[in-house]
């Protein structure tokens with residue numbers, strides 16, 4: 514018998530804090546966890562089972578899909594559509610919402626996800642992940658609609674991610690802090706290994722795609738220039754830079770040792786408000802970051818307060834260590 518707390522045990526104990534919890538949410542979360550285990554298995558097998566490379570198709574984002582984008586999306590849909598906890602789902606990989614088919618009962622929750630974030634990295638064996646967010650379905654109408662998903666991030670009841678890296682981990686918040694679980698493949702269970710994850714308020718590490726430097730807005734230019742000036746500049750200390758091109762990996766590093774992640778609005782495509790998607794990247798990660806004591810902003814407003822206007826809406830993202838993100842925000846207001 515292992516001597517750790519399994520994620521199933523943890524979720525059930527969490528449920529006891531929730532007045533009138535029916536067990537519905539706990540069962541939904543277990544189905545999401547199962548989907549992440551299946552995805553971990555497929556991603557880790559990689560070339561052995563012929564899942565690498567392009568699917569020769571494009572998603573709603575106009576991005577060429579990897580075979581694993583399509584496969585992992587299918588895994589999430591099949592694992593979560595049947596149990597009767599959801600009214601509908603939405604995914605980075607699907608243009609429209611996915612109402613639960615009539616052959617299954619419908620429930621009171623909505624599930625939003627990016628089934629394989631950072632998938633451009635999968636062929637070069639760099640960490641990728643799954644991001645998910647759970648909302649209550651407003652339920653005014655018998656048929657779930659896109660409008661039902663357009664809730665500000667503060668309405669999330671749960672957010673989490675799985676990271677398929679040197680180990681597979683699942684990090685979760687239900688609004689009572691952030692906890693990390695590591696997959697023990699010998700027993701097929703996620704075990705609590707990182708209780709009460711918190712982000713240090715200060716950091717000397719920032720993450721941004723520096724190839725976009727000439728397109729950045731002025732406050733971000735100023736912040737990064739000051740970091741690069743190091744000891745000789747106004748910050749009086751040296752900084753380190755990272756860029757993995759996988760948001761899950763960047764956020765996990767920040768949760769573990771602090772840091773600032775920035776994907777700011779840039780003039781590369783002036784019509785685009787940012788690169789990252791609000792509903793299934795920025796909102797779940799912002800919920801997790803705030804629950805871990807960090808800050809998450811567009812530079813001008815708190816991300817969790819944004820009222821979404823579209824399922825695939827993009828936003829600028831500046832998140833991580835409280836004191837550094839607040840500095841970037843202050844530069845936006847200067």
Ligand code: P6P
Nearest residue numbers: 630631632722758759760761789
């Ligand atoms: P770029 C992955 O495609 C993603 O959505 C995030 O996971 C990641 O942080 C970002 O885009 C990487 O963008 O422009 O550096 O490839």
